[in-house]
Amino acid sequence: MSAQPSPEEAPRARFRPPAVPQVEVRGFWGARVDAVAEKTADILYERCVEAGMLDQIDPDRPIPELRIPFHVHDGFTASTVTTQMFWDSDLGKTIETAAYSLYRRKNPELEKKIDAVIDMYAKLQQPDGYLSSWYQRMQPGLRWTNLRDCHELYCAGHLIEGAVAYFQATGKRKLLDVMSRYADHIASVFGPNPGQRKGYCGHEELELALVKLARVTGNSKYMDLAKYMVDQRGQQPHYFDEEARARGADPKNFHFKSNEYNQSHLPVRDQDKVVGHAVRAMYLYAGMADVATEYGDDDLRKALDRLWDDLHSKRLYVTGGLGPSADNEGFTADYDLPNETAYAETCAAVGLAFWANRMLGMGPNTRYADAMELAIYNGSISGLSLDGSLFFYENPLESRGGHNRWKWHRCPCCPPNIGRMVASIGTYMYGQAEGEVAVHLYCDSTATLDIGSAEVTLTQNTRYPWDGAIGITVDVAKPTLFALHLRIPDWCRKATLSVNGSPVDLNAAKSDGYARIEREWKAGDTVQLDLDLAVEQLYAHPEVRQDVGRVTLKRGPLVYCLEGIDNPLSLNRIRVPAASSFTANFEPGLLEGVVTLAAEAKADVTGDWNGDLYRTAAPKTETVPIKAVPYYAWDNREPGEMLVWLRGG
Ligand SMILES: [Zn+2]
Numbered sequence: 135m136s137a138q139p140s141p142e143e144a145p146r147a148r149f150r151p152p153a154v155p156q157v158e159v160r161g162f163w164g165a166r167v168d169a170v171a172e173k174t175a176d177i178l179y180e181r182c183v184e185a186g187m188l189d190q191i192d193p194d195r196p197i198p199e200l201r202i203p204f205h206v207h208d209g210f211t212a213s214t215v216t217t218q219m220f221w222d223s224d225l226g227k228t229i230e231t232a233a234y235s236l237y238r239r240k241n242p243e244l245e246k247k248i249d250a251v252i253d254m255y256a257k258l259q260q261p262d263g264y265l266s267s268w269y270q271r272m273q274p275g276l277r278w279t280n281l282r283d284c285h286e287l288y289c290a291g292h293l294i295e296g297a298v299a300y301f302q303a304t305g306k307r308k309l310l311d312v313m314s315r316y317a318d319h320i321a322s323v324f325g326p327n328p329g330q331r332k333g334y335c336g337h338e339e340l341e342l343a344l345v346k347l348a349r350v351t352g353n354s355k356y357m358d359l360a361k362y363m364v365d366q367r368g369q370q371p372h373y374f375d376e377e378a379r380a381r382g383a384d385p386k387n388f389h390f391k392s393n394e395y396n397q398s399h400l401p402v403r404d405q406d407k408v409v410g411h412a413v414r415a416m417y418l419y420a421g422m423a424d425v426a427t428e429y430g431d432d433d434l435r436k437a438l439d440r441l442w443d444d445l446h447s448k449r450l451y452v453t454g455g456l457g458p459s460a461d462n463e464g465f466t467a468d469y470d471l472p473n474e475t476a477y478a479e480t481c482a483a484v485g486l487a488f489w490a491n492r493m494l495g496m497g498p499n500t501r502y503a504d505a506m507e508l509a510i511y512n513g514s515i516s517g518l519s520l521d522g523s524l525f526f527y528e529n530p531l532e533s534r535g536g537h538n539r540w541k542w543h544r545c546p547c548c549p550p551n552i553g554r555m556v557a558s559i560g561t562y563m564y565g566q567a568e569g570e571v572a573v574h575l576y577c578d579s580t581a582t583l584d585i586g587s588a589e590v591t592l593t594q595n596t597r598y599p600w601d602g603a604i605g606i607t608v609d610v611a612k613p614t615l616f617a618l619h620l621r622i623p624d625w626c627r628k629a630t631l632s633v634n635g636s637p638v639d640l641n642a643a644k645s646d647g648y649a650r651i652e653r654e655w656k657a658g659d660t661v662q663l664d665l666d667l668a669v670e671q672l673y674a675h676p677e678v679r680q681d682v683g684r685v686t687l688k689r690g691p692l693v694y695c696l697e698g699i700d701n702p703l704s705l706n707r708i709r710v711p712a713a714s715s716f717t718a719n720f721e722p723g724l725l726e727g728v729v730t731l732a733a734e735a736k737a738d739v740t741g742d743w744n745g746d747l748y749r750t751a752a753p754k755t756e757t758v759p760i761k762a763v764p765y766y767a768w769d770n771r772e773p774g775e776m777l778v779w780l781r782g783g
Pocket of ligand 1: 479480481482527546547548549551
């Protein structure tokens with residue numbers, strides 16, 4: 135293949151996230167990263183093996199029997215979709231999680247196993263560059279016949295992301311070269327030129343992966359293909375309809391009825407509602423945000439802001455989870471946010487963090503960073519047990535005790551998705567640009583950032599999110615002029631900031647919710663930021679029928695819940711009066727150390743009902759102590775009830 139520029143020569147976005155090894159994470163996230171590096175990364179590989187994935191991809195083994203039966207039919211081919219079709223994506227994310235974990239902890243055994251998987255893919259790749267374990271081994275001859283349903287390009291995207299991460303972590307470029315050849319093949323098959331297919335994937339993902347590939351290889355062809363696929367989506371004549379007819383199927387027999395399911399119902403620039411499958415939507419918007427950043431495309435950004443408003447004003451759980459329905463794994467109607475049946479897939483909250491993070495490429499703005507923080511601290515990491523070994527697919531906001539973590543899933547998309555997000559969490563904390571540094575998230579950490587003319591090291595000393603005091607020490611080789619942007623979260627009612635002991639007027643310094651301090655920084659300069667972490671009771675919009683009359687507790691970025699183990703009575707008997715005063719207590723021995731919230735609340739009494747099911751007298755109440763724990767940490771002890779939205783007054 136042709137010589138490729140080194141990563142250093144890759145094009146720059148306005149605000150680029152740092153690479154994983156640029157940020158040494160300690161504190162709250164340090165413990166989470168350790169769990170992934172010490173446990174999850176190995177577990178993901180082992181469970182992929184147990185699921186039979188290597189039998190499918192290894193060309194030296196006999197072609198295996200189908201392990202997971204087809205479950206969707208399109209009315210023509212007897213068999214259309216099984217989650218086994220997406221195994222390349224699960225391996226791609228497993229490789230990516232392993233790669234990021236290697237920065238944290240050397241793991242030669244796992245590296246050897248991943249190298250062997252990569253060897254299988256290299257051997258499997260066809261001479262023209264095509265690579266799909268499913269279509270080469272399980273359903274040969276059907277290549278490019280059903281982009282709508284079968285995740286063919288989605289799998290390519292995840293393997294590309296894995297390849298980029300593994301190259302960056304190990305310097306080994308075998309998979310990167312394999313996937314570059316595959317991307318070259320895709321770029322020859324799909325595009326605007328005569329004879330090329332005008333297609334894109336039913337499950338978005340390749341778009342954002344191509345942006346990563348373009349950045350690491352410096353090959354703008356991949357960026358252009360990402361832009362093409364974003365812009366081609368939803369154009370007429372509709373690719374998925376033509377493709378269905380070409381394989382002899384009726385487009386009307388689409389299992390999910392409407393192309394809203396895969397966000398191809400309209401060209402993306404004309405969209406203003408978040409619809410369909412939630413993970414697909416988040417991946418699409420993430421790819422759009424990358425394209426908007428790279429091409430300085432304000433028109434695309436406007437569409438993204440409309441979609442952002444729609445999600446945040448009508449369709450997002452208070453936990454940062456999204457997509458309430460299991461039927462389409464996605465969105466339903468405005469204000470429809472059921473709690474006990476919430477689907478709120480782990481991958482969807484992870485996808486929101488991806489999208490928000492990429493919006494920050496266009497400049498620091500709390501609108502995006504607050505949402506990223508919400509999704510990261512709540513609805514995404516709820517999907518991973520504290521010890522890193524067990525997982526949730528759905529993240530409901532209420533449970534009667536029967537929703538518990540599992541070892542593996544027939545559709546194991548979530549475990550490696552949360553694994554790769556946590557293992558790369560440092561990249562979400564900062565943004566770096568020419569002469570500018572943005573601190574998006576606070577966490578005890580040391581980051582070495584590249585501002586073009588110089589390197590800047592920022593050391594954060596903090597117990598955040600348990601405590602709002604954040605000390606930052608600046609280190610530079612020589613006095614350097616740059617702007618430091620510090621996020622002042624919108625949820626924070628009282629913040630104070632000082633530089634080398636001198637107070638900064640936040641009203642004057644703030645822009646888009648970030649304090650901007652531009653000065654000549656010297657080694658040893660210190661910044662002190664204090665964010666008030668008051669316990670707040672939140673109400674939902676009155677149209678959210680499931681939350682009427684209810685409140686939830688939030689402290690800083692963390693949403694809280696009650697668990698049965700701490701509150702031994704039916705949780706819906708509890709009422710939290712508006713005047714309740716909560717005390718926040720750090721409990722080092724509980725759930726690896728959390729701040730719990732305690733208050734006196736009311737509970738409806740049952741002792742005087744004497745066997746009646748109904749009566750004319752209202753229930754009597756008694757005073758009971760209640761204790762709430764952070765939502766992300768629920769179901770890490772014995773199974774029991776859980777409730778996020780508590781009865782008010
Ligand atoms: Zn998932």
